[in-house]
Amino acid sequence: MDVMTAILTRRSSHLLSDPGPTDAEFTYLLGGAATAPDHGALRPWRWVLLRGDGRAALGDCLAAEGPPDQRDRVRRKMLRSPLKAVLIFVPRPDHRVQEWEQLAGTSSMVYAMMMLLHARGYGSIWRTGALCRSTGVRELLGLSSAERVLGSLDIGTPDEKARRSRRPREDVAAKVSAFDAAAVTAARTGGPAGP
């Protein structure tokens, strides 16, 4: 599959079942994803992999923090994929590379990971929501005060019947402009550019 085809056929998968990648396979793919652009090569992130009862413990934490009538629904949501990989941002606060750049590098790594999973036939979806705000989840996963949950990558085998169609290429021409130095200079000086 060429890179453009891989990019256009990757879709976030909402219905995911067994099998998912093993921990070793996840780590192998992460070795590739970690080569994504990363200013300062800080790798300011880590992953915690949850399966089975681990996902249920996550659900219990979130259910305890939400409205009582939503508890079962919240618990079920944590079980929607065989592997729930929680992404933790570990910024280096005093580094010359600013935090937003560290976050941008982390996002690049996640997208690379999603593409590598897709190339192996796995589906994934980046989910955020209450997981990112939960103090119970922070305690459960042992986050330090400087760390931040950026959500999870839910990973598994996509349901063939629910497979979403290839994304058409968007018309992004309006998002691109070519800088015209002569025109800008003329506009600023009130006359034609050049000698």
Ligand SMILES: Cc1cc2nc3c(=O)[nH]c(=O)nc-3n(C[C@H](O)[C@H](O)[C@H](O)COP(=O)(O)O)c2cc1C
């Ligand atoms: C930072 C981030 C957070 C996201 N959080 C959620 C989420 O909480 N729930 C969800 O269903 N999808 C979430 N998504 C997935 C997007 O909804 C999805 O990528 C978008 O609908 C486009 O679909 P596609 O990935 O198939 O192109 C998130 C995506 C990103 C990049």
